Amino acid sequence: xxxxxxxxxxxxxxxxxxxxxxxxxxxxxxxxxxxxxxxxxxxxxxxxxxxxxxxxxxxxxxxxxxxxxxxxxxxxxxxxxxxxxxxxxxxxxxxxxxxxxxxxxxxxxxxxxxxxxxxxxxxxxxxxxxxxxxxxxxxxxxxxxxxxxxx
Amino acid sequence: xxxxxxxxxxxxxxxxxxxxxxxxxxxxxxxxxxxxxxxxxxxxxxxxxxxxxxxxxxxxxxxxxxxxxxxxxxxxxxxxxxxxxxxxxxxxxxxxxxxxxxxxxxxxxxxxxxxxxxxxxxxxxxxxxxxxxxxxxxxxxxxxxxxxxxxxxxxxxxxxxxxxxxxxxxxxxxxxxxxxxxxxxxxxxxxxxxxxxxxxxxxxxxxxxxxxxxxxxxxxxxxxxxxxxxxxxxxxxxxxxxxxxxxxxxxxxxxxxxxxxxxxxxxxxxxxxxxxxxxxxxxxxxxxxxxxxxxxxxxxxxxxxxxxxxxxxxxxxxxxxxxxxxxxxxxxxxxxxxxxxxxxxxxxxxxxxxxxxxxxxxxxxxxxx
Numbered sequence: 001x002x003x004x005x006x007x008x009x010x011x012x013x014x015x016x017x018x019x020x021x022x023x024x025x026x027x028x029x030x031x032x033x034x035x036x037x038x039x040x041x042x043x044x045x046x047x048x049x050x051x052x053x054x055x056x057x058x059x060x061x062x063x064x065x066x067x068x069x070x071x072x073x074x075x076x077x078x079x080x081x082x083x084x085x086x087x088x089x090x091x092x093x094x095x096x097x098x099x100x101x102x103x104x105x106x107x108x109x110x111x112x113x114x115x116x117x118x119x120x121x122x123x124x125x126x127x128x129x130x131x132x133x134x135x136x137x138x139x140x141x142x143x144x145x146x147x148x149x150x151x
Numbered sequence: 152x153x154x155x156x157x158x159x160x161x162x163x164x165x166x167x168x169x170x171x172x173x174x175x176x177x178x179x180x181x182x183x184x185x186x187x188x189x190x191x192x193x194x195x196x197x198x199x200x201x202x203x204x205x206x207x208x209x210x211x212x213x214x215x216x217x218x219x220x221x222x223x224x225x226x227x228x229x230x231x232x233x234x235x236x237x238x239x240x241x242x243x244x245x246x247x248x249x250x251x252x253x254x255x256x257x258x259x260x261x262x263x264x265x266x267x268x269x270x271x272x273x274x275x276x277x278x279x280x281x282x283x284x285x286x287x288x289x290x291x292x293x294x295x296x297x298x299x300x301x302x303x304x305x306x307x308x309x310x311x312x313x314x315x316x317x318x319x320x321x322x323x324x325x326x327x328x329x330x331x332x333x334x335x336x337x338x339x340x341x342x343x344x345x346x347x348x349x350x351x352x353x354x355x356x357x358x359x360x361x362x363x364x365x366x367x368x369x370x371x372x373x374x375x376x377x378x379x380x381x382x383x384x385x386x387x388x389x390x391x392x393x394x395x396x397x398x399x400x401x402x403x404x405x406x407x408x409x410x411x412x413x414x415x416x417x418x419x420x421x422x423x424x425x426x427x428x429x430x431x432x433x434x435x436x437x438x439x440x441x442x443x444x445x446x447x448x449x450x451x452x453x454x455x456x457x458x459x460x461x462x463x464x465x466x467x468x469x470x471x472x473x474x475x476x477x478x479x480x481x482x483x484x485x486x487x488x489x490x491x492x493x494x495x496x497x498x499x500x501x502x503x504x505x506x507x508x509x510x511x512x513x514x515x516x517x518x519x520x
Contacts, residue, residue: 085418115423138399142423149171
């Protein structure tokens with residue numbers, strides 16, 4: 001089993017965001033096995049849908065172990081990716097295709113409502129990811145608004 | 152004593168539910184209406200445009216009163232001028248009795264001065280007229296009418312505001328003769344505006360992003376230039392504003408004629424709470440059927456009844472134009488809000504606003520509701 005290291009700061013963040021260590025391990029394993037991940041310098045961004053939550057982990061290799069940089073998650077259902085903007089190249093590369101990802105949109109569903117959200121995606125294989133601020137600010141507020149407006 | 156009578160809580164509850172409908176895909180009552188009442192709300196309450204713009208509390212209160220009186224969306228919007236964040240960079244404005252404020256003196260006299268222009272820091276922004284007047288208006292609503300409270304990051308239009316710093320003609324010449332300098336000017340305006348965003352988000356936790364285009368449209372620039380000076384900066388501004396913590400509500404207001412560039416704006420950023428509005432195709436209101444095809448699954452659409460018809464046309468003309476738009480866009484996948492193509496001109500007849508709402512009542516009822 002791969003050793004997963006979380007600094008005190010990241011551990012606190014994971015606790016606050018309700019992401020257990022076991023899920024962090026699952027996401028890292030998923031990224032490494034499927035190559036469904038993004039790469040930037042020595043950092044890797046992987047994600048996995050676990051139950052009703054999609055968990056994201058940014059990590060870097062430290063020998064045989066993994067150092068976790070940050071973790072975040074959301075409860076919207078990620079769906080199809082569209083509206084690739086080839087001119088807006090992002091620094092991350094696709095773990096499968098080794099191509100730089102570009103800005104795109106990903107459909108997300110919550111409480112039966114489907115809308116677009118800004119994402120970054122591989123122009124070749126189409127895999128899409130959300131950045132941390134989009135999840136923690138844009139999607140988080142959107143979920144609250146959906147809940148409030150649906151009430 | 153408050154300037155207006157407190158809105159009826161039952162009406163607010165009903166209007167709030169109706170306003171939420173397009174965003175949550177749950178039809179309720181009828182298509183909502185937002186004629187973008189700004190100083191017109193002051194006119195309806197018996198005071199001048201100048202007074203409306205220079206008195207944030209009274210101005211925003213008049214919007215609340217007008218929205219209740221005409222059964223419109225329950226959102227109190229107010230901004231001190233469309234020349235937001237420009238005074239901080241050196242523009243001088245002049246207030247006129249019954250028109251919006253205009254530029255008296257440009258901050259930049261020659262293109263060479265652009266290099267000397269400095270981005271205004273967040274600390275300085277907090278002392279400036281744009282931020283302080285927004286805070287006066289929004290604090291007033293938050294403290295007195297919390298159900299109406301939606302703070303705005305009124306970025307307005309990066310390329311248009313930047314052009315106002317040097318003057319439109321010089322700016323247009325620069326887009327051809329010296330594009331890098333043009334980019335530098337837009338960038339400096341945009342970074343100043345984003346510092347305004349930081350200050351507002353710090354105070355209110357979030358803010359609805361209001362942006363779009365005016366100069367980057369089909370009357371003044373070609374599609375390639377619209378992409379270069381408009382789409383690029385609106386995308387960058389929204390991307391950065393979201394990172395700061397503004398949004399997820401975005402209102403894209405593409406002012407004026409966008410006959411040749413309307414498709415380009417699909418490359419900007421769409422969040423789950425985006426409203427898309429394009430003013431005109433040539434001299435006519437942009438066809439809602441076309442807008443629905445491209446943007447109906449990207450955003451909630453907003454109508455665009457001709458502002459000249461609202462100002463000088465008859466109630467019947469307003470009614471017929473609104474009817475046509477409602478019938479074209481009522482079934483748009485992410486919903487539709489009826490409205491005017493731009494700010495309701497100061498002095499527009501109240502009967503014309505009533506006609507706009509009447510069309511929504513007559514043709515905008517949701518099936519089975």
